[in-house]
Amino acid sequence: MELGTLAGQLLTLQIQQSLWEWYFSSSLELQMSQKKKIIKVENQIPPTRLDIYLVNSGLGLSRSQIQKLIRTKRISVIGKGIKPAFILIGGEEIVVDIPEKEPLRLIPEDIPLDIRYEDEYLLVVNKPPDMVVHPARGHYSGTLVNAILSHTRKLSSLGGQTRPGIIHRLDKDTSGLLIVAKTDIVHNRLSKALARREIHRHYNALVWGRLPQETGTIEGAIGHNPKDHTKMAVLERGKSARTDYFLIEDFQLLSLVEFKLYTGRTHQIRVHAAHIGHPVFGDPDYGGRDTHLGGIAPERRAISRKLLDLIPRQALHAKRLSFEHPINGNTVEVETKLPEDMIEVIEALRSEIS
DSSP states (O other): OOHHHHHHHHHHHHHHHHHHHHHHHHHHHHHTTTTTTEOOOOSOOOOEHHHHHHHHTTTOOOOHHHHHHHHHTSSEETTOOTTTTTTTTTSSSEEOOOOOOOOOOOOOOOOOOOOOEOOOOEEEEEEOOOOSSSBBBOOOOSSSSHHHHHHHHSOOOOOTTOTTTTSSOOOTTTTEEEESSHHHHHHHHHHHHHHHHOSEEEEEEEEEOOSSSSEEEEEEEEEETTTTTEEEEEESSSSSEEEEEEEEESSSEEEEEEEESSOOOTTHHHHHHHHOOOOOOOOOOTTOOOHHTTTOOOHHHHHHHHHTTTTTSSEEEEEEEEOOTTTTTOOEEEEEEEEHHHHHHHHHHHHHHH
């Protein structure tokens, strides 16, 4: 082989190797950059805290999650040293290193269930307070789904990997009735019935104060609170929402009320009750706990604190469900009594009045 030919082949190999090295490093940089997101702040904005700006930027992270990422230096502003209270004025570039989500594995857990109705197509379960409905970040076990999987593996897949069979949800600290679908056909039909408002959901709640009338309707569009993306609020640009209420018993300090949902917005009853000045008793997010004490007569604060000590959550319970069975067309009606913590508050109120 001639020397010139050999040199040419070596040069070709070197070029190929360089190209492969460039391709590998570029691919690696691309893979690395996919974990990061650069957010360019508009040139002119009102002075805004960094964490509040990011909550409303569409990242899908809560304010506490964002603050944690800032503290661990996974969020930065190019050319600036920052903290959660850092004030943006416009034109900044924010780098967000979004951590990879941990894969969720659904593990059946032998947790007692209060099943109020069941057949081969669906079941209705009475969820206790302080139980999350399905696994999510921060709640990988001990959920209602983990308990249901121990009871039956026959569940609809339409709810997604972490929500098998789940048609609708309740907040962690709201107790009461939930429908769970066992097949995809049933899930699909129940979801459509829910959207058509053919599943009738009635809640009982204790709310602060005396309602202006014994029956009424609360209408107010609901959307994410611009000041705190983890909460909801009545907003002009929110989604339409309607809640009917019926007074059951007036204790003066509190009222026992039945709420009927016509729409199913996030935190709807809690937001609407607070909107009319009668937040759900014990609700820490919508003015129903310690923040409400400042607005009541001083002589009633002591008993109010004692009542709050009886229940560590919002006094809200999904008491009754009725709907047409998606397969046989029969009417399914399920009702459950109030949970012990709400009963304890009501008994204490009655003893105060008598």
